[in-house]
Amino acid sequence: KAGVTQTPRYLIKTRGQQVTLSCSPISGHRSVSWYQQTPGQGLQFLFEYFSETQRNKGNFPGRFSGRQFSNSRSEMNVSTLELGDSALYLCASSLEQGDGYTEAFFGQGTRLTVV
């Protein structure tokens, strides 16, 4: 069974640009969550999607957005990039049976560098 796939693995962008990251969850998993990991802040929750609906959102500005498609694949977009957006962006997929008991499995991440 294939794991969580994130593309691209590495990305270098300039301040002010926008970027789109992609995540394909494990087959059959309908919940996709996104996290930002930086040395200073650790793993910060961005948002979670389930069946194309955003169900939870972390404390990030509106420049960070996402969506989920009918095949559960998800994209995350960051507009007007700032130097502080440089981070490892991780996607996690969960089976999500709706009872609160679910494990999340991570992709390898996308390393974004803003210059």
Added chain:
Amino acid sequence: QKEVEQNSGPLSVPEGAIASLNCTYSDRGSQSFFWYRQYSGKSPELIMFIYSNGDKEDGRFTAQLNKASQYVSLLIRDSQPSDSATYLCAVNMRGLLYSSASKIIFGSGTRLSIRP
């Protein structure tokens, strides 16, 4: 108060000894708890999950949960140098709009170093 709190370490343990990692959480209604291991430059890897009060053992790993105290811990027996990593405690917290939604919040991690 942070939602999930861990000591950042580093925690240094001699090879063969027991490493004990601790975590507290703020949401009393949380139902599922996880321990992830993250090697430098890699993504987090799930090593244990626990849903019920008490102990859960898997090989050299034992997770312990006390919901009344809002406390979860991980014990690593017979510690090996390959166990040196950052250990992340994670809690599945209730969503604001959808109580069943996955909102897995992580602690900042404890860096564990096993010395030969």
